Amino acid sequence: MNGKMVRRVQMWSMVVILGVWMTGCSGAVNDQEVNSRTTENSAQQSQDKQGEANGTNNKNQEAQKEEEAVALDTTTLNNDSGKTMIKLLTTSKETARHDSYAIVSSKGTVIIADPNLVPNTNGLIKADIVTISHTHPDHSDPQFLVPYLKQEIEGSRVSRYKEETFTVNDVKVTGIPASHSSEFNPANPTDMIYLFEVDGLRIAHFGDMAQTELTEEQLKALGKIDVSISVFSDAGGFGFGKDKTVRALEQLKPAIAMPGHYEPETVDYILEKLKIEDRTESDTLFVSREDIDSQSGWRYMLLK
Secondary structure (H helix, E strand, O other): OOHHHHHHHHHHHHHHHHHHHHHHHHHHHHHHHHHHHHHHHHHHHHHHHHHHHHHHHHHHHHHHHHHHOOOEEOOOOOOOOOOEEEEEOOOOOOHHHOOOEEEEOOOOOEEEEOOOOOOOOOOEEOOOEEEEOOOOHHHOOHHHHHHHHOOOOOOOEEEEOOOOEEEEOOEEEEEEEEOOOOOOOOOOOOEEEEEEEEOOEEEEEOOOOOOOOOOHHHHHHHOOOOEEEEEEOOOHHHOOOHHHHHHHHHHHOOOEEEEEEEOHHHHHHHHHHHOOOOEEEEOEEEEOHHHHHHOOOOEEEEEO
């Protein structure tokens, strides 16, 4: 074989080898692409399945939350009178537990002061404001309060024996430190008076205030009270005294005096001392600024 022939054979051999090598590379690349696409598809399918699972879990969680949501009673304290409504709010008939009140503005803002044995026949009564004057259990209903303290009731505000001022809707609330016993120590209050300014009225819930008399600072913070809710009890073991109540009411001179804890004989004594002859019993009080302004003399009202 001459030299030219040898060179041609070598050249064709190189062409064949190069072709085979390129085909192999192309096949390897194609295999890698297939494998890559297969991996991507598997990952996407996995993500899709995970997304579907998460979506299902979220729906289940939302459904569970709806099932666990507190059933609210928004009808028991409905007020369409055009006036402020005040009701006793306890299932107890004991005069010693006569301390839980609901106050509802003419626009429907609900205040519950010192909740105790609150009825729940139609669910948890919806309150916009809940106040607690002190730590004693007959002024603090755990079953009622738990959802409020957990902030599960949207838009509601709870004040627990705290000196503060805040506004919810059309109601302004002020906590005024006081004492559950004769002497008041401003550095260590044991009771909180709550003043509610609603519909042009000043309504004060005194909790278990048992001071010998109100201080000048307290009287200034309270201003002219239209409706007072305070102890009419002579149970000395709890710090109460009928003459203490007489003195506090003499200082306040409210248009309407309503009892928290009370004994009938103590009520008689206090009203006689204050010469209050207008005595009324009812299940609900509807009152307006005009009613107060047109009233002559003091008035005692017992809600049952």
